[in-house]
Amino acid sequence: MATDSLAVGQRSLGDPAVGYPLWPPLTEGCPRTSTASVSYPVEVDYAYERVPDGLFGSPEATTARHGLDRWAPLLPPLAAPGLGEGGTPLVGLGGGVLVKDESRNPTWSHKDRLNRCTVSAALACGAPGVVVASSGNHGASAAAYAARAGLRCVVLTSPQPPPAVVSFLHAYGAEVLPVPVEARRPLMRRVHEEYGLHPVSSLTPTHTGHPFGAEGYKTVAYEIFGEVGVPAAVFVPTGYGELLFGVAKGFAEIRRLGLASAVPRLFSCEPAAGGPLAAAVRRGLPAVTVPVGPTDAYSIACQVGGYRGVRAIGDSGGEALLVADTELDEARRELARAGLWTELSAAAGLAGLRQYGADRFDGPVVCVSTSSGFKDIAVGTLRVPPPAPDWPTVRRRLESAPGS
Template identity: 65%
Template sequence: MCSFSPSGASVRETGASLATHQRSLGDPSLTYPLSPPLTRGCPRTSTDDLAYPLEVGYDHERLDPRLFEQEPGPDIARWAPLLPPLHAPTLGEGGTPLLDLGDGLHLKDESRNPTWSHKDRLNRVTVSAALAEGAPGVVVASSGNHGASAAAYAARAGLRAVVLTSAGSPPAVQDFARAYGATVLSVPVEERWPLLREIVDRLGYHPVSNQTVTHTGHPYGPEGYKTIAYELFLQLGRVPAAVFSPTGYAELLYGVWKGFTELRLLGLTRDVPRMFACEPAAGGPHARALAAGAPAAIVELGPTQAYGIAGPVGGHRGVRAVRDSGGEAVLVTDDEMRAAQRRLARLGVWQELSGAAGLAGYRKLARAFDGPVVCVATSSGFKDVGVGTRSYPARAGLTARDVAALLEQDA
């Protein structure tokens, strides 16, 4: 039996969610009921200085083996047995292209999602949780992709959305979220998370972003990112040797890693990729934690234009994914990200600066791998700082010779 997504792509129904519980990453022996989602971290292992996130556990023995016989395509409901229950309607997220850049290097272009970023996979899952919990709406602290995506999925589900952003976020991105009917408020950074918690506690809104001292986020969120691993497995016909991912809070990094570990658990592969967390050199909390052997870290953040992944707060998920996979954290400068961004644009893919961090990390490491390498590119260049603010006055009297000279200059 098949259902159909808004894009018209057929989605095989392979059963309902097999999610059974939440499990602490601070102590995997500690489990909790699947509902309600514990959005403030594990209550038994977290402290005032360190919060441990939770993940979702599944009854893998009941999985229909035909699940991985399908072609990757839009609507992550095709992976429903390995996701928390999906109550929110789809906008056609997932099924993004894998571009062959040559010499064994591939680009997973997540800017092809409905709101032009990877966050759509997460918000299909977290907005579903909001519906399941009977919340009147969702609230998110975000200066970019997360806020716009949450607003879109909330609108599609008939929920209100409150987006707490910073005055320095790109005006076009704020307009993006407002277009979906969200209430968008510019709030000083130090006030954003206290206000978010107050909205959760007093107004009953469901939080789809972090509330804790080190990052925990929503326990269901990274489950949506597992679908990238499933798609890569089918698109490549194997598991990649390495994955380079732009990394802020590392939900994406961890979700992709967990997806590959599930493929191994299910007996579909014996291999898993090495995961590389590509962070702005202006911060790098996961690099700091890994170097110190700590479960998570908070650092001082310097200036960077990569606002989508810039933050002083790390979390345990990213540390686990890098450490357990034998990967590394790679610190990339804005100049290195700009060079990668220009390279992708010359290949026909326009990414915001943060979205090019994966390729920047791969180029910086300059290491050979025994198998294909995937760089995840997360978000459209339309969301970059300063886009649309420049003007280009008309130039009268140009000749073909003038154009030829300009072409030579740009070559």
């Protein structure tokens, strides 16, 4: 697999004239353009002129139906073994609205696309393992890919992850350590430095993350394009903006390769309780830090923003939306009525679309749903009533139920 990649180097998002070799991955962003207050990520550059003609055609072999491997030329080298990540379906809601259901991934979130790439980087660098700061999906996904690659994984998590997520984080044999939220980044840096563990989440004052991670998210765009062409818009649950950037870059590449003449407008959908990307866009800044109020959308409630999101919104002519928890809850109910149980954070894409109005688009609109309902904070806390022992009790309960 590794030899198929057309990746040729890293390029600064702070200044596209600033380039670096592909190795080592610049896990603290661009050293030349970053300042004390803003860290600029780097992205991966490719030999686009050598992309095989048929790459975006129908997959010939069914073995290529799963795994990022199909897209290896436009990804960093996939040194770590895959788990059949990606290849998720679009599920229709009617009215031209399609849900990209990322809960069909190996650890039931979009993060698997990122971690196939970041754990591959760790393996290629010869690191003995990875370290990640995460309150859920990112940590468990990194743990799964690290386990499969035979690497150690340390997860620094929030003091109280949701009950079901605690089981999830421990499922793959990672070392899981709850740490205070404000200590997460410095402790992660220390683990990285002392044990040589490759960092697969961000170490910098504003978010940069792993330079290879967002590349994995490009495949969301490739898959959407393969099924419906270029949609009018894509609505994306947004925390640090890596998924948003990956989707934007994927469509930009499709246009660059001459396969399409336009890109979709990208809409970031952040919890209104925080919203660093919306604040940065509003203030015309590359990245800002904001206070975060109460919200149940823990997977995307971020204090710290990053420049990737600003670029995705700006380059695609999109907008930065803020959605309240009540809108998230309503969107989640709509998804459940359509047969999809999503994490509250995962419903942010649809919540953003419903706020903005689907009738403002001409053509299909895709809402990315990032994760399964099993990851939610309330999972495991519901109580069942005592059993109904006989038919009169069953009948009484059914006839008093809202659905009767």
